[in-house]
Amino acid sequence: MLRPEYPIRTERLTLRPFADGDYDDLHLMTGDPDVVRYLYWEVHTPEETRSxxxxxKGQTALTDEGQWLVLAMEAAPAGEPRVVGQVVLRWASVVHxxxxxxFTLSPAFQGHGYAREAxxxxxxxGFESLGLHRxxxxxxxxxxxxxxxxxxxxMRREAHFVEDEIFKGEYGDQYIYAMLDREWKERQSSSR
Known part of the structure; x- marks a missing residue:
């Protein structure tokens, strides 16, 4: 089980649950064709963004397999805090x-390292608090x-699935990347 203590702070970001006041920033992201091009949803209408x-707002903890932890990436690049993206972790398997x-980032904030920080x-x-292996x-x-x-x-590229699913009306390819807990620990100890 994972119930993080919020907010989570990185060098330039505040990671926190989404709130009612995030609608405009979220809609800039979910309503942008460039953002959703490689995602499973289509461009959102205002009503779809509200939904x-x-x-x-309810995806703030992982208490069971299959759940998603979805956090807003809040930054203040011009001095005014705003949501620049979202980062997610799904508890895919308890047994394994x-x-x-x-992660998803608004185009205006891409290329600045925010997604990497988040x-x-x-x-x-995932590795340190939830105890995941992979x-x-x-x-x-x-x-x-x-x-x-x-x-x-x-993360290492583990697979290249060729035309493995129909994605937005056509067969698409996808890469699978992964990291193990021991690789995370090695990476953390070498960066100190």
Whole structure:
């Protein structure tokens, strides 16, 4: 079980549960075709964003297999705090101690290291607080910024699934990246 103490602070981010006041920033993300291009949802209408926000507000802990922990990435790049993205961890298997990592960032804030900071914090929660053995991430092979980030995080590419599912009307390919708890520990000890 994982019930983080909020907020979680990184060098430049505050990771916290979503709140009612996050609607505008969330809709900038969920309503942007460039953001959702490689995600399983389509561009959100305002109503769909309101529904998504209500769901996210309840995804603040992992108490059972299959649940998602969904946190807002809040930054203040111009002095004014705002949600620049989201980072997620799914408790994929209790028995096998597996988790799944994901992240989404508004285009205006991509390329500044925010997703890396948030993903590293989520890996720490998964390995150190939840006691996971393996955390994986899946991404579309065309999404070079995402798989580039997974590589920089120290995750290894384990698989390339070719046309494994119909994605937005056509067969798509995806990469699977993963890291083990011992690799996380080695990476943490070498960075000190």
């Amino acid at each position: 998504a926000l209500a769901r996210r 101690r597996q988790g799944e990592l994901g 993903a590293e914090a989520m890996l720490g929660l 955390i994986y991430a899946a991404c579309d092979t065309r999404n070079a910024p995402s798989w580039g980030l997974l590589t920089r995080l120290g």
